[in-house]
Amino acid sequence: MTLPPRWVITAIWRLHRALVRAGRGRWGLARPTAGGRFGMLRLRTTGRHSGLERAVVLGYVEDGDDLVTLAMNGWSAPDPAWWLNLRSMPDAEVDLPAAVRRVRAREAHGAERERLWELVRGYDGYGRDLDAMAALRGRETAVVVLEPRD
Template identity: 50%
Template sequence: MSSTPTLGAATAPPRLPPAPVIKSAWRIHRLLYRVSGGRFLWTPANKRGWGALRLTTTGRRSGADRSVILAYLTHGDGWSVVAMNGWLPGHPAWLLNLRAQPSATIRLKGGPARDVVAREAKGAEREAIWARWLAVDPNLGAWAAARSAPTPVVVLEPSAASAGAWRDELRG
């Protein structure tokens, strides 16, 4: 049972397409990213209220680079993402990879690759970020409630080596 707050939770989650359809949709996202060079990623300034980024982790077993397109919200000098595994059971592979090796790289629309360090938000910080996600997508609470495990919220922070340059860039 999920420990996710009920704020914004609907009575029943929306119906999901079959798992193969969901997995195919994620593959199409990655293909569009590769073909367009990231031009089709969106930013939080759009009407959705959240942006999309490309997260590249190191595979915990293979050691190979693994990339996924994720929704994000800004969080301080960094970004927050929600680990829902396409609404399927279990945690997504990218989260398991980050737990094994928290260093990763992200790409935002039109921007350079950025080194980040991931950590799972806990306690009051997690609840505050989760409330922001619910404000952007009220159905998220229903999706999370349907999961068998709590939904992790991950914070991606600039790595120590690049944090100063990023702050300058954010100030513009």
């Protein structure tokens, strides 16, 4: 399985983030459709070194009230900066198509991770073969649970 060149992946990410920012969340965010495509949210974290707000657009699925995403970095080996930020400071906010939600992040382990991995596998968007794409990283991809907080 091959990926497009890194510059193509980065350009697509930047364009998508700019679309969401320009539309103030009205464009580029979506809810997941059961048996269809995953949703798109904007995650706002606090930079672990700078203390500044950082934002990234991510694919997600719903598990009850929780939002579930994968900590991948375009399927390359390093963990994405947003996941490093959340591991340092797990409280964050997500922008959804019609709401802003305060969340606390945690990594799923064991049977919960396996169950959520299967849930994610049921949605289009991460690639036709999620396991083959994840194998490109060379190590286990964290399954991140964003739980509502108040």
